[in-house]
Amino acid sequence: MTAEPIIDGVGLNLTDMVPGNIDQLPGILNWYREIGCSHVELTARRLDFVVGGRLNVARTETVAAIVAEAGLVPVLHANHAINLMHPVDADLHEAAAAASIAACERLGAGSMVLHPGVLPRDLHVAEGEVRRKLERDRLRRLGDLAGKAGVRLAMENLIGGPETPWVAYSADPVMLATQLDAVAHDHVGACLDFGHGWLSSHAMGFDYLAALETLSPFVWHLHLHDNFGRRGNAGDPGDDVTLRLGDMHAPMFMGSIPWAELLPKMRFRPRTFGGIELNGRFRTEAATVVSTAYAIAAHVNSGAELVNPYRDAFK
Numbered sequence: 283m284t285a286e287p288i289i290d291g292v293g294l295n296l297t298d299m300v301p302g303n304i305d306q307l308p309g310i311l312n313w314y315r316e317i318g319c320s321h322v323e324l325t326a327r328r329l330d331f332v333v334g335g336r337l338n339v340a341r342t343e344t345v346a347a348i349v350a351e352a353g354l355v356p357v358l359h360a361n362h363a364i365n366l367m368h369p370v371d372a373d374l375h376e377a378a379a380a381a382s383i384a385a386c387e388r389l390g391a392g393s394m395v396l397h398p399g400v401l402p403r404d405l406h407v408a409e410g411e412v413r414r415k416l417e418r419d420r421l422r423r424l425g426d427l428a429g430k431a432g433v434r435l436a437m438e439n440l441i442g443g444p445e446t447p448w449v450a451y452s453a454d455p456v457m458l459a460t461q462l463d464a465v466a467h468d469h470v471g472a473c474l475d476f477g478h479g480w481l482s483s484h485a486m487g488f489d490y491l492a493a494l495e496t497l498s499p500f501v502w503h504l505h506l507h508d509n510f511g512r513r514g515n516a517g518d519p520g521d522d523v524t525l526r527l528g529d530m531h532a533p534m535f536m537g538s539i540p541w542a543e544l545l546p547k548m549r550f551r552p553r554t555f556g557g558i559e560l561n562g563r564f565r566t567e568a569a570t571v572v573s574t575a576y577a578i579a580a581h582v583n584s585g586a587e588l589v590n591p592y593r594d595a596f597k
Contacts, residue, residue, distance in 0.1 A: 286552035289579035291355060292572060293321030293555070297531075297562045303329045303344060311352035317569040318576070321355045323557045324391065327362055331385040335377035339388070346389045357393040357503070357555055358386050366420045367399025367413045376420050380427055387431035393503050393555050394428070395436045395473045398452035398461070406449035414451065418465050425467035436473035437462060441529060443485030443513055453482040455497035457558035462500045471551065472497055475505035475559075477529055479481070480539050484511040491540070495547040502551040505559045506575055508537030519563065531561035533571045534578065535590040544589055545581055 294314055299306050314322055324345065326332065330343050349356045360382040364375050379396060386394050399417045401410060421435070428435050442453025452458040455474075462472055474497060480497075483490035510526035522528045535541060556575050560568060570591050580586035 286596075287583050288550050288552060288554055289556045289582050290553040291320045291555050292558065292575040292579060293319040293323055293354065293357070294420055294558045294560060294568065294572070295323040295359065296325040296328050297560060298565060299325070299328050302330055304329065304341075304348070307345065307348050308352065311354055311578070312350060312457065315352055315354055319354060320574045321555060322349065322352075322556075323555075324349070324356050324358050324389070326358060326360050326382060326385070329418050331358075332361060332378050332381045333376050333559075335381060337381040337384045337388075340381065341386045342385045349389065353586045356389050356391040356392045357395075357557065358382065358389065359395040360397075362397055364397060365399050369401065369403055369405060369534045372416070372420070379420075379424050382418045383427045383431050383433055383435075386428075386433045392432060393436055395438050395503055395505075395557075397440060398437050398450065398458060400440070400448045400450045403447055403449050406451075410449070410451065414461060418461065421465045421470050422467050425465070426472040427596055428469040433469065434502055435470045436501075437470065438473040438475050438495065438503075438505065439478050439482070440475075440484050441485075443450045445485075452589075453478070454486060454488060455479055455493040459497045459500055471502045472500040473503040473505060473557075474498065474501045474550075475507075476539055476544075477505070477507045477509045477531065477537075477559075480509060480511045480537075481529060483514050491544055491547060493522045494544060495498070495549070498548045498550055500551075501548075504550075504554060504556050506534055506556060506571075506578065507531040507559045507561075508534050510538045519561075523563070531559050531564075533560065533564055533567045533592070534574050536564075536567075540568065541578070541590075545578065548582060550582065
């Protein structure tokens with residue numbers, strides 16, 4: 283019997299799509315297929331699957347038909363602003379997450395990324411544990427919905443640092459692992475964002491390799507990209523690239539993430555999706571990045587050689 287692959291499928295997200303302009307979608311998806319993608323990560327905030335906490339049925343079915351015509355397997359990144367710990371509107375945010383799961387069922391998307399809760403710093407200090415418990419209750423309810431829809435929820439590690447006015451507990455991958463362990467639901471796991479972890483480890487002072495190793499047994503969705511671990515911005519994205527600043531979403535191996543040291547430590551769940559979040563300014567590198575993602579998958583799945591396509595590119 284052939285063992286299940288650890289990383290099963292590779293695909294880009296919709297960085298380049300103008301929000302709401304689904305006329306662009308067929309061309310984007312056909313190009314993704316041509317450069318080797320098996321999947322696509324649909325970006326909910328560009329597609330308006332959820333309006334006012336309710337499922338936009340017509341839009342969802344239109345997109346489902348476009349994705350099927352392109353021959354790609356969809357996964358979904360739910361709206362970035364959904365916050366199950368929201369101080370005022372947590373019920374609305376949970377409704378939006380539930381509607382997103384319903385969208386997944388209609389799309390045929392088996393994985394959905396969801397952002398863990400964030401709190402204003404003062405509320406985090408005063409009520410952080412209480413709010414995380416409430417989030418766990420909401421995640422169990424959403425996990426039940428996801429189970430019925432055949433969807434795996436993937437909670438993403440966010441970016442954090444001591445200077446941020448809002449606190450994302452998930453910026454520490456160990457805290458996210460602790461939360462998921464407490465949720466203890468078969469349909470609630472993790473999305474590992476390698477770039478977010480690299481930035482947060484430098485800002486917060488944790489051990490990147492050890493922290494990601496702790497989270498990895500919960501992981502079944504990946505966000506592959508790179509940066510230099512330097513928080514901040516220069517006021518223009520092009521200057522950020524020049525000065526190695528921020529969440530660049532650069533091609534893997536173009537930044538300073540220690541991929542060769544990190545990947546052998548990962549213990550992802552079977553059939554983890556290899557999602558790529560590539561900044562649109564690196565669009566010309568997309569085919570190379572997709573090939574690199576497949577090489578990472580082969581390295582994790584079978585120990586194949588890990589190749590750095592940019593080893594001699596920068597002097």
